[in-house]
Amino acid sequence: MLHEEVVGRIRAILLDGEIPPGARIPERELCERLEISRTPLREALKVLAAEGLVQLLPHRGSRAAKLTDKDMRDLFEVCQGLEALAGELACERITDAEIDAIAAAHADMVQHYREGDLIQYYRGNRAIHEAIVTAAGNPVLAGLYTSVTARIRRARYVTPMTPQRWALAVREHEAILNALQRRDGAGLSHILRAHLRHKREEVLQAGFAETEANDLTLRIA
Numbered sequence: 001m002l003h004e005e006v007v008g009r010i011r012a013i014l015l016d017g018e019i020p021p022g023a024r025i026p027e028r029e030l031c032e033r034l035e036i037s038r039t040p041l042r043e044a045l046k047v048l049a050a051e052g053l054v055q056l057l058p059h060r061g062s063r064a065a066k067l068t069d070k071d072m073r074d075l076f077e078v079c080q081g082l083e084a085l086a087g088e089l090a091c092e093r094i095t096d097a098e099i100d101a102i103a104a105a106h107a108d109m110v111q112h113y114r115e116g117d118l119i120q121y122y123r124g125n126r127a128i129h130e131a132i133v134t135a136a137g138n139p140v141l142a143g144l145y146t147s148v149t150a151r152i153r154r155a156r157y158v159t160p161m162t163p164q165r166w167a168l169a170v171r172e173h174e175a176i177l178n179a180l181q182r183r184d185g186a187g188l189s190h191i192l193r194a195h196l197r198h199k200r201e202e203v204l205q206a207g208f209a210e211t212e213a214n215d216l217t218l219r220i221a
Contacts, residue, residue, distance in 0.1 A: 006044040009034055014053050014064055017154050021066035022210075025054065052151055067151070072209040075152050076200035082145045083129065083196060084189040087176075089136035091185035098135050099181055102128055106177050113170050122157040128173065132180070132192075155208035156199060165202060172198070 010030065013019060019026070031041055045062050048054040055065045067075070109124030133145050149156070161169065172195045179188035203209070 003040060003043065006034060006036060006040050007047050010041075010044050011048060011051075011053060011150070014048065015150055015153055017158070019064045021064050021208075023064050025062045025064065027061060051147075067155075067209045069204060069209045072152065072155070072204060073200065075148055076196055076203075078148050079145070079152065080193045080196040080200075082141060082148065083133070083192045086133045086136040086138075086141060086145065087179075087188035087192045088185035089138055089141070090132050091180065091183040091188055093137045094135040094180065094183070098131065102131050102135075102180065103177060105131065106173060109173065110170060113166065118161070118166075125169075125173070126153075126157050128176075132176075152203070155203045155206075159199075159203050159206045159208065161202065165198075168198070169195075 013030075025045065027038060027041055031038060034041070045054050045056065049056045049062070049065075052067075052071075053065055054062050056062045105124055105128050109121055109128065112118075112121040112124060133142055136142070172191065175191050176188060176195065179191055
């Protein structure tokens with residue numbers, strides 16, 4: 001297995017939550033699962049540590065990184081800027097066919113909301129955000145977005161929502177679609193920033209990140 005493939009497989013395992021944040025990396029199990037030796041595994045873990053997905057523990061292996069409150073705020077702040085820029089560019093460059101596809105995805109997402117299916121709702125939600133970034137037509141922006149959102153993807157797309165917050169999120173998505181259909185770049189940028197700010201606070205309230213004090217204790221343990 002190539003080095004890049006090993007890194008990709010382990011990255012996917014971490015991002016999908018198979019190894020919960022803060023949990024030890026089961027090196028022996030991963031070696032057996034991926035049919036590799038310890039050396040390529042540890043080289044891959046070094047790469048993932050540089051990406052912020054793994055915390056290396058001297059002489060004690062490694063663990064899946066758990067973001068602090070500050071990490072989460074910083075990442076969402078960058079994500080807000082990237083999505084806001086993507087919204088502006090998309091309104092300039094998006095095709096009618098792409099708008100129709102996003103409108104269809106929105107209709108499906110709303111149906112999942114009405115059915116109370118949060119898992120499918122989040123899948124549609126993610127597809128819409130990624131489609132807007134794609135429609136921006138900027139590979140550099142898309143690459144940065146992928147890198148940043150990878151670290152908050154699990155928290156962003158699994159956080160439980162109260163009925164009131166869920167209803168607000170749907171209204172925000174209706175406004176996103178409306179601005180996109182009108183090709184209102186400034187309006188869409190503003191809506192996306194607010195939408196991501198609300199999600200950030202929701203994630204923090206749900207306890208998906210460690211407080212700075214708890215993180216220090218975790219590093220010492």
